[in-house]
Amino acid sequence: MSGRLDTNFLTARPFAHRGWHGDGASENGMAAFRAAIAAGHGIECDVRMSRDGVAYVFHDSDLHRMAGRQGAIADQDAAQLDRARLPDGGAVPRLSDVLALCRGMTPLLVEIKTDGRPVAGVATAVARDLDAWPDAPVAIMAFNPLVLRWFAGHRPRQVRGLVVSQQNKGPMRGWVERTLALWLGRPDFLACDIRDLPSPFAERARRRGMPVLSWTVRSPADQARAARHADQIIHELGHG
Incomplete structure (x- = not known):
């Protein structure tokens, strides 16, 4: 954990999980992000990388559920992904588009998806987009602590969060994984599964001054529960 970075934006307002989606606005789509901003909430989004190294905002590893097409995100180049459409008719956003929408004012959580792939490519793509907004209230986060470790080495002023879940893990496996992830990633905050709270792991982090966010509050x-055991929520409350 680094005590030097400003993490106040992490707890200032709730974060809409994949934007304020529903009522015709697709998750991780620009309409959902505009709705979150209009509601005065921060935004949480997922990022994957195209075959040619562009960061796109998309949760799933393949296009089937959200774009009605076959094929993995990682196998599509940017031109192909730009032609894909979400259920609400909007394009699959580039991370650069979402950053421009936030204009350095709306807090943004960028969860980087790796699926066991090498992390340097997607981390570099994300960092390249973030470099255009050096003072924006943006944090990256990931389940994979190697993503955090990459940013600690290459972009040390970037706020970093470790995403954790104890679900479907025994106590010993969970403890070993979390302990190793903390050592590898050196996070500035935790994003904990709401189902795990209350959690001694999260409480120890809070006692050390590390903010704890909780997902997905529905x-x-x-x-x-989150009000008792976390510092802010990543939520789908009120979503259609």
């Missing part, structure tokens, strides 16, 4: 009960 009900008043989840919200009440």
